Amino acid sequence: MSFRPEILWSDALLFLLLAAVLAFVLHVRRHEHLRAPWLRVAQSRMGVVTAVILAGYAAIGVLDSLHFRPALPVAAREPVQYGNEVLSVLDVLAEPLRLRVETTYSEPFALHLYAKENLSLPDGGQMRDYPRLKYGGAHLADTAGRAGDIAWRAAVGVLWGAGLAFGFWLLAALSQAWRARGFVPAITQLLRAPEAAAWRTALVTLSLLLVLGSVLGRLSLDYHILGTDKVGQDVFYLSLKSIRTGLLIGTLTTLIMLPFALFLGVAAGYYGGRVDDVIQYVYTTLNSIPGVLLIAAAVLVAQVYVETHPELFDTAAARSDLRLVFLCGILGVTSWTGLARLLRGETLKLRELEYIQAARAFGVANLRILSRHILPNVSHLVLITVVIDFSGLVLAEAVLSYVGVGVDPTMASWGNMINGARLELAREPMVWWQLAAAFLFMFVLVLSANLFADSVRDAFDPRAGGRA
Amino acid sequence: MNGLALHDLRVEIAAGERRLAPVDGVSLAIGPRECVALLGESGCGKSLTALALMRLLPEGLAITGGEANLNGIDLFALPERAMQRVRGGRLAMIFQEPMLSLNPVLTIAQQIAEALSVHRSLKGAAAAEIQRLLLAVGLPVDLAASYPFQLSGGQRQRALIATMLAGEPQLLIADEPTTALDVTVQAQILRLLKQLQVEQGMSLLLITHDLDVARDMADRVAIMYAGEVVEWAAREALYEQPFHPYTQKLFSVLPSTRRRGERLDHIPGNVPPLGTVFPGCRFQERCAQAWDRCRHEAPALYELRPGHRVRCHLAVEARPGLSRPNLPQSSEVEPPADQPALLQVQDLAVHFPIRRGLFRRTVGAVKAVDGVSFEIRTGETLALVGESGCGKSTLARGILRLIEPTAGSVWLAGMEIGRLDSEALRRKRAEMQIVFQDPFASLNPRMRVGDVLEEGMQALRPELGRAERKALVVRLLGQVGLDASAALRYPHAFSGGQRQRIAIARALAVEPKLLICDEPTSALDVSVQAQILNLLKDLQREHGLAYLFISHNLSVVAYLAHRVAVMYRGRIVEEGAAPSILSQPLHPYTRLLLASAPGQGLPQIAVFSEKFAQLGCPFAPRCGDVQPICAERNPSLDTWQGRRVACHLYG
Structure with a gap:
């Protein structure tokens, strides 16, 4: 074998989360009353568009979570040795981006470096000028042909994207062919039928994303489309790598926070009395500690632990990963209080409802009442809160990394990118692209998540669609 | 024409392509000093009719047809600014839930004063008028400075009526004004409404689902079903001889002492959902007397006698050979007498x-x-x-x-x-x-x-x-x-x-x-x-x-x-x-409950304090037969003539 799969802690948790989401989807499909609000989400154009964009982000994040360690080249018949570098599938796919490192800053689509260097002239003399980049636009002999070259390559990218998109449309039609009794009716149905409106919206969005992705992908092979950073790494590549960090912070935190919030919130509301008092004291106390300070302290503890136990972490990736998981944990511990308070209030209301009283009159055990009567009836609140909290957590990561208590500085993240760009903003001429790239990627993700949350909330609003 | 004339009101909901009409061609006339009851089951469109008159329909509903004329003013043609002056002025409405209709952060006096200043431009001299209004609705004057939460349910409803009277309305719409109240309070509020209507010369549109309340209050009654008026008659005529099969059913489903041994009649099926298309009569599916004509032709509101209109083909086409079906009589279930207590x-x-x-x-x-x-x-x-x-x-x-x-x-x-x-x-x-x-x-x-x-x-x-x-x-x-x-x-x-x-x-x-x-x-x-x-x-x-x-x-x-x-x-x-208690109540509270039940023509009920006594008999402050001992000792539940009573009057 030329590689060994490596499952980091965060990967394991992410796969667990994916499994949970899959189980939830299957569960929803089998229950009509749960399916109905999701069908309403599918009917809203905004919901479908943002869902496809989020799925795109998620796909990149998942690709970046399939980690492995490549085998080192060794002589035959010797035991295989694996490198210390942990790579992901995304790294392999984006190998040209990863390996084409310049020496320092360069502007997007630049041909020359952003800093003057001493150049040796062919005649033996020296001159101080902006050198040509080693990789960015290196194929161009004539710097004046850049615009034409970019346009040509972009056009090729559009064609690639269109081809891919066409493939997806065919695939969608084929998958419906058996139900529509024939391929042609399936296509007309896909294009015309009002029931297929959600699929059309999804496919159109996907096509646009594919075209955009192909153009960017094609161009990024020959140019640094978002420039390079201080050590010459491609900013576009870093932004893609940051997606996983952002998604993990947003989702793993939720995974860690949910059991706390669900269990404590519902228990406080249902049992009342002393249980309620204790839980309320706990979350009031937690709320009264400034979150950033608590997080800073916890992250420092984690760092000290990593440094004093080097034998537990054989790669740099494992070290920075532990810090990420720890950050998610501490964010989860500090952020469950809001949802718990919400659930406590709702449970207080539900507890007095007559169907709960009826269940108690049957002598149904408390835990069973909680799981069959209360949980299903607060699930919409949980869902809405989780989707809304997600974007807040992505932003929190950026802020914390900027402050210096976020993820490991060696890990690609939007927060680290912004932090790195901080000093260079004062430089003349300004280095703006790192900041802009981080903002652009974060903006699209957070905006999509928020708009998606809006459609979810609308769909679950009982006033909109009668009693669900 | 004086009073309110509502002609052919239609209220529609825009629901995608379809246009649903929860109120479909309702006509009413209410003369001055007259009380009309709009009676029907839930979902028949009676509240929407009232809200349409006030032009306060909820979002998504609109008046798409009809005219409403109140003493010469075309209510549906008024611009919104003018309508604001009419609302609470010559046209007022009281709602079911008095707590929700009063602003919880303003005192009663402030709320009445607001109505006075808006509709009668009374600012300085309002205090005397507030007193007069409070007295008129039977509230002690010193309650003027109280907030709604300090009042009981009945007092709140009285206060709400006082704010509505402040604009000197010509027509008062009361939408289930007593449904949320206890029966003893209901009797007082209904009596108050009737008395005010007569004294102030108002017209009163009373919306209710209760046949007995309508019988006590109304001069004329309109029965609504599925967005239409199906019967429209003077009270006496309606209660003596209801004509429409639906009205007849409404009477025969009511439980009472007389029906103890019998099975109650029932109306098969459900109220048709909104958006049903009716080729014929709207009630025909549930009607025991329906025939072919009912299925194909929608009946008009035929005039049976002067002043008695019915939306039923039976009014114009006699159907011999159809007698009212006999109900299966079930014998009274008597509990076995010598069983031990369960x-x-x-x-x-x-x-x-x-x-x-x-x-x-x-x-x-x-x-x-x-x-x-x-x-x-x-x-x-x-x-x-x-x-x-x-x-x-x-x-x-x-x-x-x-x-x-x-x-x-x-x-x-x-x-x-x-x-x-x-x-x-x-x-x-x-x-x-x-x-x-x-x-x-x-x-x-x-x-x-x-x-x-x-x-x-x-x-x-x-x-x-x-x-x-x-x-x-x-x-x-x-x-x-x-x-x-x-x-x-x-x-x-x-x-x-x-x-x-x-x-x-x-x-x-x-x-x-x-x-x-x-x-x-x-x-x-x-x-x-x-x-x-x-x-x-x-x-x-x-x-x-x-x-x-x-x-x-x-x-x-x-x-x-x-x-x-x-x-x-x-x-x-x-x-x-049960029979002996309901026919011969002993305890003053039981007597009060029975006397307050609607359908007995609004008897005068002595109103005492609604407060509870801390010592002695808790009912003493409300009791008409109170004795010195009642304030001292809480009576025990003692046997008296085959039943148990807790009252110092007995034993």
């Missing part, structure tokens, strides 16, 4: 501690149930009546140990429930079950009906296998008159009456001996109420169930109960056989 409640008390301060010290107790004793035999129905807040529902929950009683004992079939440990209590729960008031809150919206019914079996009859449970679910659904396919559907697919049947089936699933019914029909329309009452009677006859039937509706009690216990302030004040 349920014995002795000195049961439920007190809620009042906690204050940082450490939640107990500083007192609300005595919701304060020493109640009674018995129920197998196959017997004991009705528990009383006003809201008297402790009826708390008593029911205390018996079931859903709330732990503070003192006293409950014996069910010879076992004391209070002493059972949790496992024994759990098994004992199979013998007593409860049916709740609100059919929408009593079924978990996230569970299928089949799962709802199986839940109790799983908990209390673990010996049943999966297949047996499924079979039992089908049988139970059949027993309460529902289709077996109902098991696979969710509660939201059912109407209120059907949900209440499901709730009854759920209770029956564990084969209880005692069923506690906590106001099971008060959230339902009268036609559905009749179905539920019939069902309860059938079940009692077949299974020998004992019922503890909690209700505030005396006619339901008169129809169903064998014995009646009257509760006041956590105690039983009178208990005995």
Whole structure:
């Protein structure tokens, strides 16, 4: 074998989360009353568009979570040795981006470096000028042909994207062919039928994303489309790598926070009395500690632990990963209080409802009442809160990394990118692209998540669609 | 023409392509000093008619046809600014829930003053006018500075009426003004409304679902069904000889003492959902007298006699050979006389501690149930009546140990429930079950009906296998008159009456001996109420169930109960056989309750304080026969002429 799969802690948790989401989807499909609000989400154009964009982000994040360690080249018949570098599938796919490192800053689509260097002239003399980049636009002999070259390559990218998109449309039609009794009716149905409106919206969005992705992908092979950073790494590549960090912070935190919030919130509301008092004291106390300070302290503890136990972490990736998981944990511990308070209030209301009283009159055990009567009836609140909290957590990561208590500085993240760009903003001429790239990627993700949350909330609003 | 003339009102909801009309061609005329009652079951469009008159329709609904003329003003043609001056001025409306209609952060005087300044430009001299208005609605003047939360429900409704009177309305619309109130307060408010209408020369449009209230109040009555007026007549004519089959049914489904032995009539089917297309008469599907013509031709509002209009083909085409169907007479279910008591409640008390301060010290107790004793035999129905807040529902929950009683004992079939440990209590729960008031809150919206019914079996009859449970679910659904396919559907697919049947089936699933019914029909329309009452009677006859039937509706009690216990302030004040209590009440409170029941022509009821006494008999401040001893000692529940009464007048 030329590689060994490596499952980091965060990967394991992410796969667990994916499994949970899959189980939830299957569960929803089998229950009509749960399916109905999701069908309403599918009917809203905004919901479908943002869902496809989020799925795109998620796909990149998942690709970046399939980690492995490549085998080192060794002589035959010797035991295989694996490198210390942990790579992901995304790294392999984006190998040209990863390996084409310049020496320092360069502007997007630049041909020359952003800093003057001493150049040796062919005649033996020296001159101080902006050198040509080693990789960015290196194929161009004539710097004046850049615009034409970019346009040509972009056009090729559009064609690639269109081809891919066409493939997806065919695939969608084929998958419906058996139900529509024939391929042609399936296509007309896909294009015309009002029931297929959600699929059309999804496919159109996907096509646009594919075209955009192909153009960017094609161009990024020959140019640094978002420039390079201080050590010459491609900013576009870093932004893609940051997606996983952002998604993990947003989702793993939720995974860690949910059991706390669900269990404590519902228990406080249902049992009342002393249980309620204790839980309320706990979350009031937690709320009264400034979150950033608590997080800073916890992250420092984690760092000290990593440094004093080097034998537990054989790669740099494992070290920075532990810090990420720890950050998610501490964010989860500090952020469950809001949802718990919400659930406590709702449970207080539900507890007095007559169907709960009826269940108690049957002598149904408390835990069973909680799981069959209360949980299903607060699930919409949980869902809405989780989707809304997600974007807040992505932003929190950026802020914390900027402050210096976020993820490991060696890990690609939007927060680290912004932090790195901080000093260079004062430089003349300004280095703006790192900041802009981080903002652009974060903006699209957070905006999509928020708009998606809006459609979810609308769909679950009982006033909109009668009693669900 | 003076008064209100409403012609051909149509209200539409825009729902995508379709245009639904919850109010479809309603015409009404209300003369000056006249009271018209708009009567119908829920969803027939009566409230929307009122809101349309006020031009206060909720978003999404619009008036798409018709004219309304109030003393020469075309209400639907007025610009919104002018309409604002009409609303609360010459046209006023009072709503069902007085707490929601008064602003909680303004005093009563401020709210009346606002109406005075807007509609009568009275600013400085308002104080005298506020006093006059408060006196007119029977409120003490010193309440002017109180906030709504300091008033009782009846006082709030009076205050709301006072603010509405401030604009000197020519037409007052009252939308179920007393539905949220207790029967004794209802009697006072209705009397007040009638008196004000006569004295001030207002027109009154009274919206109600209660035939008895309409009988007391109205000069003319309009019966609505599915967005149309189906019968329109003077009160006397309507109550003596209702013509429309729907109106006739409304009368025949009402329970009362006279019908004790009989099965109640019922209207088959449900109110047609909004958006149904009617090729013929809207009622024909549920009408026992419908024939071909009814199915194809929508009847016009024919004039039967001058002043009596009916939307029924029977008015113009005689149908010989059709007699009113005879109802199957069921004999009265008499409980076996010499049975031992199934349920014995002795000195049961439920007190809620009042906690204050940082450490939640107990500083007192609300005595919701304060020493109640009674018995129920197998196959017997004991009705528990009383006003809201008297402790009826708390008593029911205390018996079931859903709330732990503070003192006293409950014996069910010879076992004391209070002493059972949790496992024994759990098994004992199979013998007593409860049916709740609100059919929408009593079924978990996230569970299928089949799962709802199986839940109790799983908990209390673990010996049943999966297949047996499924079979039992089908049988139970059949027993309460529902289709077996109902098991696979969710509660939201059912109407209120059907949900209440499901709730009854759920209770029956564990084969209880005692069923506690906590106001099971008060959230339902009268036609559905009749179905539920019939069902309860059938079940009692077949299974020998004992019922503890909690209700505030005396006619339901008169129809169903064998014995009646009257509760006041956590105690039983009178208990005995139903016919004798309802015909010859002894305790002054029972007399007050019976006298307040609507349908008796608004008798004058002495209004005393609504306050409770701390010492002595709690009813003394409201009592007309109060004696010196009443202020000193709380009377005990003693036997007097075959029943038990707690009053110093007897014994």
